[in-house]
Amino acid sequence: MTAEKILTRNFERADSHTLTAYLETGGYTAWQKAQTLPPAAITEEVKQSNLRGLGGAGFPTGTKWSFIPKNHTGPVYLVINADEGEPGTFKDRYLLERDPHALIEGMLIAARAIRSATGFVYVRGEYVEPYRRFSTAVSEAYDAGYLGKGFDVVVHRGAGAYICGEETGLISSLEGKKGWPKLKPPFPAIKGAFGAPTIVNNVETICHVPHIITRGAGWFASLGTKTQGGTRMYSVSGRVRRPGVYEASVAITLRRLIDELADGVTGNGRLKAVVPGGASAAILRADEIDVTMDVDGLRNAGTMAGSAGVIVMDETVSIPEALMVVARFYAHESCGQCTPCRESTGWIYKMVRRIVEGRGRKDDLDTILDVARRGAGTTICAFYDGAVGPYISYIEKFRGEFEALIDGAGARVVATPASRAATAHA
Amino acid sequence: MPKLTINGHAVEVPPGTNLIEAARRVGVEIPHYCYHPGLSIAGQCRLCMVDIEKTPRPTIACNTLAAEGMVVATETDRVKETRKSIMEFHLINHPLDCPVCDQAGECWLQIYYMEHGLYDPRMRDEKVHKPKAVPLGPHVMLDAERCILCSRCVRFCDEVTRTGELGIFDRGDHSEIGLFPGTELANKYSGNVVDICPVGALTDRDFRFAVRVWYLDSAKSVCPGCARGCNIEVHVNRRRPHHNEGRRVARLKPRFNADVNRWWICDAGRYGFAFVDDKTRLVAPARREDGAVGDATWEEAIGAVAGALRRFAPDEIGVFASPKMANEDLWALRRVLEAPGIRRVAFRVPPREPGDADTLLIRSDKNPNSHGAALLGLDGDGAAILAAARARQVKCLWVFGHDLLAGAWPEAETDAALRALPLLIFTGTNANATSERAHWVLPAAAWVEREGTYTNFEGRVQRFRQAVEPLGQALPEWDILGRVLRALGVEVGATRAERWFRELAAAVPAFAGLTYQAIGDTGAVLSAPTAGHPRSEPASRTPLQ
Amino acid sequence: MSGRDRTDGATRASSRPPTDHAGLEVPAPTVAFSAEQLGEVRRLQGLYPDRRAALLPVLHLAQETFGYISLEVERYVAGLFDLTPAHVHEVVTFYTMFFRAPKGRHVVAVCHNLSCHLAGAPAIVAHLQGRLGIHVGETTADGRVTLQSVECLCACEHAPMMQVDDRYEFGLTPEKVDRILEGLR
């Protein structure tokens, strides 16, 4: 079930990012084929493939494309979300650096499907090298005549704000504003970037498209589960022997991912908890990892596939401290636009920090849970629900650890080989 | 026209109406902060949650358009709980310094908290601190800690004035409203941000701490600052005069009128009422003889004026009516002129500098009733009257309100005209260089001290009501003129403004059919359409709160 | 020193806090792009359906040119876009990559998010603070290094990691950090 490598097949080649290498491995032939297909047929093929968005929300890609109003005559934009920022996720960085032409080819095909003449690729500001690699590939594609004939690509750099990964925050940012997510409705497919119908897709999602066109929807669908086709790239980090990016079927179990691909748990070797889909996914206990990694599998397990950023924690990890780190992230990254998120992310971080620092109060845990539950679902964008996932799951599943800290019984469990060494040195 | 149900009431609304507006139509108030009918939808405060049938969780009403068959409930347990939660979120970093807040009594944080909040504050951590008492410009003061970041003020400056001075800077719970460092909030409409700020974050520097709002009474009125005639409320301090250094008028606030000013007024109008309680107010009839000024009684003053109108030939008499006078005054004046047959009458005195104007509200004509004065046939040649005075053809000049010396006419010539006059009569609210020359001064009541109507530049006749008693012995001009008429031996029935108006409506075709009742609170357009601009229907006609 | 210079040297020189011979701060020279850079601004503005979309790219260019985004730079950029300074200030204060005060010649940004934290990021931060003699958020007195502690840079497989100017540095140990610092002039 680890399947063949599709997106990552060229990653071992030192020159995988060049046009030459891409053409040698069959690059741009899917685009040749797509040009013979009517746009609606491309969308239909992608629908049949069961490709689902790999940026976080897991929305069926072909269905999303079909939301572009049929009789629309003005411009339509294709926007690629390369603002990778979900903690624990690093797959798009690899794709931009090691296979940029796959993204360009996928964009050409997607643009044909949605009748777009302009694509924007929004690369997170800190990704300087991926930005350069991808920009070079775009120049190559212009020189080779793939771009500039009915479809143009503009590569855009962000400037440091996690919320610009949220698709409407990204659109605001692309428009030259602060990255405040927009109210929905209207949805981007109706009124998105610059007021025009817009499709936002993740880098990895679009990189799959050429293969679907070449090898067919049936093949792609067969790689996954009933409701989600294909492989995806798992970013595995934390306390594992071999952290890194692994491509595997969406139907792989979390246990196999950790044990077989990432070569097992380090630290004390015993698993305590895993975050399966980036920081915003609810945490799973060691006994909850026999789940498949597809969107529905993880949803049924009470968490989410998100960006497939897997963060592994062994028994020596302090869950309250982990939550403090995560809560700090949400407090720092809340865009501040809507009240529940703006006001409570900061407050919850203050409470969790207090608990970790040994100044917790008896009612803190219930307050955090209550505030998080009350705020869930009331905000402009899904950022806050993404914060609520960890707030609630870390506390509910590891309440004892928090209570121990509040009762003063819990010594701080931070020890890691690296930090011990470093502390000794400092 | 979608039909929907809100709390069981069926209602039909125009397409494009959101649920807050739809609910208002059936008398249901959905609590909200960031929504304002004159601004774009921001959806930031999240307070306006309602339950919509077949929707899994409460939805914001401001960004939801009424749709056919929608079933909306605003008071389900779920909605009430959500509202309570949102209120708590709003107060997490609020300083809770309401007892010393100037907005107390008209703060929507307080009001909604009493209605929908009421939990034990659980936030015992250090709150985020932000700047307090920062002057933003000549009129507006900011307390950033009280700000709930609804962005109304920002949207006002972006969308209404298009001046873009304000922004929300930084992010997360450090987000803060403010100006670009070193700049001011000084656009011509800046005071409106105080009105639309739902809490005590933006306050009026002019009004701050002057009077507690619960001591204020209010009267519906019309701004006399220019030909637009913005609808306003006059807030007066009748109960605690000592709280405001004896200033009776505490402040002017815009009053919604979809066809005139919508929710806004300009700063010149808003802060332009100081003359009402100014030291220069004329408070008693006065006579000037050989340079010495002495008080007189109304009988003496009226007698003197009537005597002059009898004594001089009609052609020797000139009259400068004022475009700041109400229709009722101008009609009474016309009656006075008609008695002896005086023809030399004008009302326009060209200003030295052309008045500023814009496309939002401000008109270059700084008078509320030029249109009315013209319709009443008072639009004569003012320069010719002054020339006739210089030529000693006009011997008696009666000036209403104007300072003729301050206009665009060469000052020396005007001065020569005034010097040449054997008799100068002045009627007005405040002293000026012209009144200083007058032999008789008849004090007039200011617009807030009486009632009447103005006709704005579009031909809309609008009523203003009395908010305070006239100062000293001042009288409305219609009253002064009525007394003069009686002294001239003319039968005068009208002793109230409304009766003068009735007479005017019966006599002047343009006003035919109009009554105070028909004019109501929002005005009525004259039957013969006059120079006007087509006005598009505003998105909402409902005033906020 | 002036941003009017068209050479690369100007870029580097002005990225330091302006100082006079005695090492005291002097007021920054009036900011302005070179003719060539203005051409680039126009090119960027032309790439989008609405030229405002070029604001982030132009602010990046401004930061490279002037060293940091002062209020004066904000005002200048606002002028290039017909925006009010407040609108530009909103954007500059929203994003973490824009420096609003002079920064060091090098920016060292250590990731402190979860995977890096689990791999010992706090110790790396402590080590850097000790070595540089500054706290997170500060710049060394010689203007060499500004130290930051930042959210996930999405290279968690190499935790703990940090960004040094444009470069990602992976698998940090105190020894590796020392070597990297030595390379920063």
Ligand SMILES: Cc1cc2nc3c(=O)[nH]c(=O)nc-3n(C[C@H](O)[C@H](O)[C@H](O)COP(=O)(O)O)c2cc1C
């Ligand atoms: C707070 C937040 C952050 C997000 N960050 C990213 C991101 O970094 N990259 C990404 O592709 N999608 C991200 N998303 C998901 C996007 O909103 C959007 O669903 C996605 O880009 C759509 O592309 P897809 O359908 O191909 O996944 C984020 C969503 C939220 C709510």
Ligand code: SF4
């Ligand atoms: S939920 Fe948070 S991140 Fe999303 S719009 Fe609201 S404040 Fe911004």
Ligand code: SF4
């Ligand atoms: S100052 Fe008032 S109007 Fe402006 S954002 Fe704050 S609360 Fe809203």
Ligand code: SF4
């Ligand atoms: S626009 Fe004219 S009428 Fe309206 S408030 Fe200003 S001065 Fe008064």
Ligand code: FES
């Ligand atoms: S009024 Fe609807 S969210 Fe504020």
Ligand code: FES
């Ligand atoms: S947690 Fe440090 S790079 Fe992701």
